[in-house]
Amino acid sequence: MIQSGKFLRALSAGILAAVVTSAAAQTPSPTQQATTPAAIGYVKTVTGQAWVTTTGQRVSAAPGTPIMIGSQLKTMAQASLGVTFKDNTMMSFGPDTELTVDEYLYDPAQSQLKLGTSLARGSLNYVSGVIAKLKPEGVAVKTPTGIIGVRGTQFVALVEDVK
Amino acid sequence: MKSIQHMMNHACKLTLAAVALALLGACAAPPPPPPKSYVALLASPDGSVGKVVVQGQRGEQVLAKAQQGALLDGSQPPFDVSAEKLQSDFGAAMKARPELPEQFLLYFELGGAQLTPESKTLMTRIVERALARQSVDMSVIGHSDTQGAANANEALALKRATAIAEQLREMGLKDAVLAVESHGERNLLVPTPDETAEPRNRRVEITLR
Numbered sequence: 475m476i477q478s479g480k481f482l483r484a485l486s487a488g489i490l491a492a493v494v495t496s497a498a499a500q501t502p503s504p505t506q507q508a509t510t511p512a513a514i515g516y517v518k519t520v521t522g523q524a525w526v527t528t529t530g531q532r533v534s535a536a537p538g539t540p541i542m543i544g545s546q547l548k549t550m551a552q553a554s555l556g557v558t559f560k561d562n563t564m565m566s567f568g569p570d571t572e573l574t575v576d577e578y579l580y581d582p583a584q585s586q587l588k589l590g591t592s593l594a595r596g597s598l599n600y601v602s603g604v605i606a607k608l609k610p611e612g613v614a615v616k617t618p619t620g621i622i623g624v625r626g627t628q629f630v631a632l633v634e635d636v637k
Numbered sequence: 638m639k640s641i642q643h644m645m646n647h648a649c650k651l652t653l654a655a656v657a658l659a660l661l662g663a664c665a666a667p668p669p670p671p672p673k674s675y676v677a678l679l680a681s682p683d684g685s686v687g688k689v690v691v692q693g694q695r696g697e698q699v700l701a702k703a704q705q706g707a708l709l710d711g712s713q714p715p716f717d718v719s720a721e722k723l724q725s726d727f728g729a730a731m732k733a734r735p736e737l738p739e740q741f742l743l744y745f746e747l748g749g750a751q752l753t754p755e756s757k758t759l760m761t762r763i764v765e766r767a768l769a770r771q772s773v774d775m776s777v778i779g780h781s782d783t784q785g786a787a788n789a790n791e792a793l794a795l796k797r798a799t800a801i802a803e804q805l806r807e808m809g810l811k812d813a814v815l816a817v818e819s820h821g822e823r824n825l826l827v828p829t830p831d832e833t834a835e836p837r838n839r840r841v842e843i844t845l846r
Contacts, residue, residue: 516774516814516846518735537772538814554733558846560776560816562738568729583823599730601682620693620709622676627687629700630727631676633709 513540514578515559519566522553546574549596563589563603570635571596576616582608592616595635601628677706677718682737739766741843742826743801744836748793750800760801764808767845774814774846777802782838783822783831791821801841 517526517539524535527546533539535555541547549555549571556566561580567573577590587609593616606613606624615622617633678689678700689700693711700707706718741763743756752760767773779798781790795817802817827837 513774513814516772518772518846519733521733538774554729556733556735558735558738558774560846562844562846564735564737566730566733566735568727568733571730583820597727597730599727599734601734602687606687617674617709619674620691620711622709623690623692625688625690626681627685627689628679628681629676629689630679630723630730631674631709632726633674 512542513560514543514575514580515541515557515563517541517555518558519554519556522569523550524548524553524555524567525550541575543575543578546572548572559589559603561587561589561604563605564599564601565591566599568597571598573598579612580605585609588612590614590616593631593633594618595633597633598631599628600624600631602626674709675706675718676700676709677704677723679703679723735846736770739845741845743841743843745797745839745841747834747836747839750793750797752801760804760808763843763845764805764810767805767810767813770845773810774816775805775810776816776818776842776844776846777805778824778842778844779817779819779821780824780826780838780840780842781822782833782835783825783829784834785832787822791819794821795819797839797841801843805843 517535517537520535520537525532525548526535526539526541527548528542528544535547541557541559547555547557547567549567549569551569553569554567556564558564559578565573572594574592574594576592577588579586579588581587582604587605589605589612598615600615602613602624606626610623610625613624615624615631617631622629622631676689676691678686680686680703686701686703691698691700691707691709691711693709696711698707698711698715700715704718704720704723705715707713707715741759743759744753745751746753767775777798779794779796781794783790798817798819802815805813805815825838826840827835829835829838
């Protein structure tokens with residue numbers, strides 16, 4: 475009885491190991507990840523010094539820098555930055571601007587659509603994309619004093635620095 | 638001496654008050670407050686004008702006209718924003734706007750991953766346009782019509798998208814960021830009932846960003 479229990483345990487451990495191994499085998503290698511990152515958008519234009527900070531990692535923005543959910547975009551004085559998202563939403567920023575991408579869901583075939591950002595300060599030019607077209611109520615830009623809802627259009631927003 | 642200074646001060650105040658009154662009188666309506674944190678609606682690149690809704694701490698405003706603005710706290714009715722004001726506040730942000738994305742549709746012969754002759758020609762153009770961009774990322778999304786089982790169509794659409802992505806890489810886009818997806822029969826261009834052969838739904842959508 476004890477022996478069969480041991481055997482079962484050994485067997486289940488073996489199965490577990492096999493599952494773990496196959497899961498590890500399915501994890502994309504670093505090179506595969508580099509070609510298919512979990513990016514939701516990319517930097518397209520930069521002048522001056524701009525930063526993209528994702529999960530605590532700050533990188534100097536350049537054309538091709540990936541944007542992820544949670545990324546914070548920041549431009550310094552006399553700098554600008556332009557980003558295009560997977561759903562063709564475009565956001566560009568003038569100097570001394572700070573925006574965080576809080577939420578991004580883009581799966582039109584499953585009606586999973588959401589784009590939530592926070593503009594803490596600075597200037598933003600926003601050209602809406604597929605998400606705003608298919609699900610306007612899924613798009614919002616939060617600012618310190620109000621929330622901007624987007625119904626398929628282009629707009630600009632200025633948030634003055636509170637000092 | 639003291640009294641003269643006092644009198645002059647008084648006179649100054651009176652003059653200022655008179656000027657202020659004159660200014661007020663000159664304008665029938667008080668001028669709009671200088672916008673601080675605000676949003677302004679613009680026409681989209683395609684010329685259409687949508688809507689912006691502001692839900693602020695002090696009210697809600699709706700903008701439906703181009704070059705109309707509203708304070709972000711929602712406290713005031715919409716006001717017009719001059720082109721000069723837009724330029725001085727947003728010139729840099731507007732100039733940084735990325736190139737507009739471009740979309741192409743490729744069509745397939747029935748049942749397989751073979752492109753129609755017209756779509757073969759289009760492939761060359763897509764590669765040219767992609768290479769012309771400074772920094773390009775692209776999505777390649779496969780779609781099917783509704784003829785056949787949904788899961789078979791999912792696989793077929795993925796096969797089409799993968800074949801196209803492979804060809805694009807071979808045609809000079811080796812290092813481009815290509816996201817390959819299948820929407821199967823879930824995202825029809827032309828709505829049809831199930832089990833309907835529809836050439837326009839057998840497609841791969843390519844977007845250059």
